[in-house]
Amino acid sequence: PFAVYNQLRASHPIRYDESRGCWDVFCYEDVHRILKDPATFSSVRKLAERETILTMDPPRHSQMRAIVNKAFTPKVVNDLGPHIKSITDELLDAVVNNGSMDIVHDLAVPLPVIVIAELLGVPAEDRHLFKEWSDILVKGPEVNTDEAFHRVMTEKTQAMKELNGYFATIVEQRRKEPKEDLISLLLAAEIDGQKLNEEELLGFCILLLAAGNETTTNLITNAVRVLTEDSALQSKLNGQPELVPSFIEEVLRYYPPIQAIGRVATQDVDIHGTRIQAGQQVVSWVASANRDEAKFPEPDQFNAERKPNAHLSFGFGTHFCLGAPLARLEGHIVIQRLLERLKDIRFVEDSELSTIQSPFVYGVKQFHVRFNK
Numbered sequence: 001p002f003a004v005y006n007q008l009r010a011s012h013p014i015r016y017d018e019s020r021g022c023w024d025v026f027c028y029e030d031v032h033r034i035l036k037d038p039a040t041f042s043s044v045r046k047l048a049e050r051e052t053i054l055t056m057d058p059p060r061h062s063q064m065r066a067i068v069n070k071a072f073t074p075k076v077v078n079d080l081g082p083h084i085k086s087i088t089d090e091l092l093d094a095v096v097n098n099g100s101m102d103i104v105h106d107l108a109v110p111l112p113v114i115v116i117a118e119l120l121g122v123p124a125e126d127r128h129l130f131k132e133w134s135d136i137l138v139k140g141p142e143v144n145t146d147e148a149f150h151r152v153m154t155e156k157t158q159a160m161k162e163l164n165g166y167f168a169t170i171v172e173q174r175r176k177e178p179k180e181d182l183i184s185l186l187l188a189a190e191i192d193g194q195k196l197n198e199e200e201l202l203g204f205c206i207l208l209l210a211a212g213n214e215t216t217t218n219l220i221t222n223a224v225r226v227l228t229e230d231s232a233l234q235s236k237l238n239g240q241p242e243l244v245p246s247f248i249e250e251v252l253r254y255y256p257p258i259q260a261i262g263r264v265a266t267q268d269v270d271i272h273g274t275r276i277q278a279g280q281q282v283v284s285w286v287a288s289a290n291r292d293e294a295k296f297p298e299p300d301q302f303n304a305e306r307k308p309n310a311h312l313s314f315g316f317g318t319h320f321c322l323g324a325p326l327a328r329l330e331g332h333i334v335i336q337r338l339l340e341r342l343k344d345i346r347f348v349e350d351s352e353l354s355t356i357q358s359p360f361v362y363g364v365k366q367f368h369v370r371f372n373k
């Protein structure tokens with residue numbers, strides 16, 4: 001899609017799409033401006049069955065976010081490092097002798113699910129349930145018909161019900177007997193005497209699943225995809241592992257797992273010389289902003305050492321991704337272990353490279369590679 005974004009930035013930096021009933025915004029400066037101004041561009045919209053921080057505005061958003069920030073600290077995330085490494089190694093142990101693997105199925109899907117499950121304190125034996133639920137939550141209709149849409153919604157409602165019941169039991173247990181896990185921390189966290197209520201707590205756990213899994217899966221797969229497109233880069237990163245963090249930032253810029261972020265205008269406002277009216281939907285195309293030549297020199301070049309690299313792939317401002325430190329950590333560890341353990345990772349040319357059918361997600365359904373040990 002990136003060539004199309006480049007054209008659109010030049011020809012229609014902002015446009016109204018009648019069929020979807022929303023504005024599309026493509027330039028970095030405009031996207032940045034929209035994300036930075038929640039008073040004019042609201043996040044409140046009916047996205048899911050329940051309200052979460054993702055669909056709240058300040059001041060309510062700030063209060064809730066402060067409470068969850070208290071539980072989801074850099075220390076909580078960093079302490080997961082050794083664990084993420086051993087999960088990665090276990091997943092690699094299972095396939096390393098085959099000389100080939102599907103990066104999506106064998107590594108990029110299970111890793112984030114296992115990490116979130118452990119973080120929340122969900123028993124390991126329930127992981128498969130977890131994976132099923134989180135897959136259903138991010139699913140879109142297979143075909144664009146009312147019937148298909150209805151089918152997906154029914155499935156989602158059912159999954160939400162089951163997830164709610166599941167988490168309600170765990171929350172109850174942790175209330176009686178706190179453990180060293182995120183749910184116990186969330187139960188204890190408060191700001192100015194205010195705590196999360198049961199509804200909010202369950203909603204937040206489910207948001208972590210929905211927001212954190214598929215995105216991280218795609219970050220990992222997209223990173224491996226870049227490595228297979230440039231074998232010199234594999235040896236370079238292997239010799240200079242200190243470049244892995246800036247490599248991951250560049251993967252995020254170049255192939256952003258979430259391509260666009262939605263808002264609703266709260267008042268009439270001009271963007272790029274065009275009037276947007278109060279109540280209209282605005283879609284900010286991060287994937288285009290990340291390739292804007294006005295912000296990034298040689299934007300279509302992948303540069304593992306790009307600095308500065310102010311991509312917008314985790315959003316910007318008040319809603320900046322809460323899970324960014326965790327996603328980055330997982331990305332760093334996985335790529336480092338892959339490079340340390342596997343040599344000469346190459347894409348299997350005759351395997352299928354079908355992209356995920358969603359306009360907002362950037363990733364592939366499978367990614368088969370061969371490698372040497």
Ligand code: HEM
Pocket residue numbers: 043053054055065116207208211212213215216219256257258261262312313314315316318319320321322323324326327
């Ligand atoms: C918010 C992207 C991983 C939890 C966001 C937003 C983006 C994003 C673009 C902002 C949405 C907006 O402004 O409306 C990503 C990407 C990821 C990733 C690309 C992986 C590479 C994660 C993980 C978690 C997570 C691992 C949790 C464990 C959240 C939450 C929010 C959020 C809770 C809402 C924050 C708020 O509204 O204040 N993410 N995310 N994300 N993300 Fe992530």
